[in-house]
Amino acid sequence: MTTGPPIDELHFADAPSVDAVPGPQTQALLEKQREIDSSAVAYPEDIPIAFEDGKGATVRDADGNTYIDLFAGIGVLNVGHANPYVLEAVHEQADKFVHTVDFPTEARLELIEKLDEIAPDGLQGQNKVVFGGPTGSDAIEASIKLAKYNTGGDGLIAFRGAYHGATTGAMSVTSNKAFKERYTPLLPDVVHAPYPDPFRQDKSPDEAVNHALEEVQAIVEDPYGGLANPAGIIVEPIQGEGGIVTPPEGFLQGLRDIADDNDVVLVFDEIQSGLGRTGKWWASDWEGVAPDAMTSAKALGGVGFPLSATMYHEDLDTWGSGDHAGTYRGHVVGMRAGIRAIEYIQDHDLLAHARDLGEYIRGRLREAAAETDRLADVRGKGLFIGAEFIDTDGHPDGDLVDAIQQYCFERGVLVWTAGRHGNVLRLLPPLVLTHELAETALDIIVAVIEELTAEATQTV
Ligand SMILES: Cc1ncc(COP(=O)(O)O)c(C=O)c1O
Numbered sequence: 162m163t164t165g166p167p168i169d170e171l172h173f174a175d176a177p178s179v180d181a182v183p184g185p186q187t188q189a190l191l192e193k194q195r196e197i198d199s200s201a202v203a204y205p206e207d208i209p210i211a212f213e214d215g216k217g218a219t220v221r222d223a224d225g226n227t228y229i230d231l232f233a234g235i236g237v238l239n240v241g242h243a244n245p246y247v248l249e250a251v252h253e254q255a256d257k258f259v260h261t262v263d264f265p266t267e268a269r270l271e272l273i274e275k276l277d278e279i280a281p282d283g284l285q286g287q288n289k290v291v292f293g294g295p296t297g298s299d300a301i302e303a304s305i306k307l308a309k310y311n312t313g314g315d316g317l318i319a320f321r322g323a324y325h326g327a328t329t330g331a332m333s334v335t336s337n338k339a340f341k342e343r344y345t346p347l348l349p350d351v352v353h354a355p356y357p358d359p360f361r362q363d364k365s366p367d368e369a370v371n372h373a374l375e376e377v378q379a380i381v382e383d384p385y386g387g388l389a390n391p392a393g394i395i396v397e398p399i400q401g402e403g404g405i406v407t408p409p410e411g412f413l414q415g416l417r418d419i420a421d422d423n424d425v426v427l428v429f430d431e432i433q434s435g436l437g438r439t440g441k442w443w444a445s446d447w448e449g450v451a452p453d454a455m456t457s458a459k460a461l462g463g464v465g466f467p468l469s470a471t472m473y474h475e476d477l478d479t480w481g482s483g484d485h486a487g488t489y490r491g492h493v494v495g496m497r498a499g500i501r502a503i504e505y506i507q508d509h510d511l512l513a514h515a516r517d518l519g520e521y522i523r524g525r526l527r528e529a530a531a532e533t534d535r536l537a538d539v540r541g542k543g544l545f546i547g548a549e550f551i552d553t554d555g556h557p558d559g560d561l562v563d564a565i566q567q568y569c570f571e572r573g574v575l576v577w578t579a580g581r582h583g584n585v586l587r588l589l590p591p592l593v594l595t596h597e598l599a600e601t602a603l604d605i606i607v608a609v610i611e612e613l614t615a616e617a618t619q620t621v
Pocket residue numbers: 235296297298299301324325326327397401402430431432433434458459
């Protein structure tokens with residue numbers, strides 16, 4: 162095997178193929194889970210499914226129903242489920258060595274070199290990578306510690322609508338109050354500035370950007386801005402959980418300028434938007450703006466291994482030995498998987514594919530939007546796609562998106578939701594989704610939107 166089979170050979174041939182769901186085996190597993198698993202379990206509340214098998218951009222449940230998967234384990238499976246090129250290396254590595262803390266292995270050093278090869282201009286050739294723990298939240302913690310360590314400050318600027326994870330530091334920079342209110346006090350000096358969202362803020366793109374940048378500048382520079390010792394600005398180049406909010410051009414560069422003028426560390430959280438998701442390696446590549454530090458996780462583990470990394474400019478490499486630590490500083494099998502996943506994306510030209518297919522999918526959604534006032538905005542880049550729904554009064558309509566998700570599930574397409582009101586249909590398919598599967602999935606999604614918006618309109 163050189164770089165694995167072409168993308169059209171990766172999937173279950175019969176997808177989608179669904180009987181009445183959830184089937185009996187799935188129901189039994191869900192029931193048992195309810196009895197013995199934590200009350201914090203969340204995903205099956207949205208889609209009552211129990212997975213058995215996955216291939217490419219398709220999955221099979223415990224009853225043998227097959228689905229087209231447009232959520233990919235929340236943006237993890239960029240090269241698809243069970244990608245054979247990745248798995249080949251996984252099996253080889255797992256038989257040899259799995260855990261080495263941060264002793265050198267070929268896999269570790271190769272992955273660091275591979276990440277440098279795809280690093281944004283401005284970090285390429287002049288970065289270091291720290292593997293501090295397995296999840297995205299761990300990478301966020303590392304970036305916060307890095308900013309504090311290097312600046313001596315402790316204040317952080319984050320953004321409304323942001324999601325950065327579930328550990329204490331990551332929750333502090335996350336904006337959703339309901340998510341964090343039971344865990345306060347968190348980090349004390351965090352201020353959330355507005356994120357430019359022309360649609361929700363009813364502003365032109367320029368106005369939205371200027372408004373956000375003025376606020377950030379005031380927080381950092383105004384003597385009465387409130388934040389005593391700013392250390393860093395942390396931002397998603399496209400907000401994921403917040404609703405695939407795609408900032409207009411100029412925002413990231415404006416943040417870069419403010420960070421430079423004030424010697425604070427600019428962190429781009431590319432955990433959901435990175436590794437090819439947007440049709441470029443990093444969402445920030447669309448604007449050609451480099452951060453001082455960049456977090457990555459999710460797709461980094463190749464086929465779902467928990468692995469996260471924080472890349473930062475070499476000038477910030479001031480930590481002493483052990484100043485950032487953790488037992489799981491890089492899972493060797495996950496690292497092998499990550500290298501193979503990057504190679505697979507490179508050799509199958511999946512960045513260009515993601516850009517083309519993303520345009521096609523957004524085009525189909527925009528055609529649907531032309532038929533109903535309820536689909537108010539379609540946005541995103543590459544295969545990071547959001548469609549925002551409103552009710553007949555123009556208010557966010559999360560119930561409609563929940564219904565779309567359920568109807569799609571019953572017809573064999575898995576989609577997810579996002580947005581502060583849950584009213585954004587979020588599509589994050591594996592980058593190996595074929596045009597044919599995308600067409601089938603969009604036929605189903607568009608038919609569901611038509612059916613539900615017609616129904617909803619009739620009932621008002
Ligand atoms: C942008 C972003 N940052 C951080 C995280 C946290 O990653 P993890 O859930 O792996 O801790 C997520 C998870 O969804 C995310 O989307």
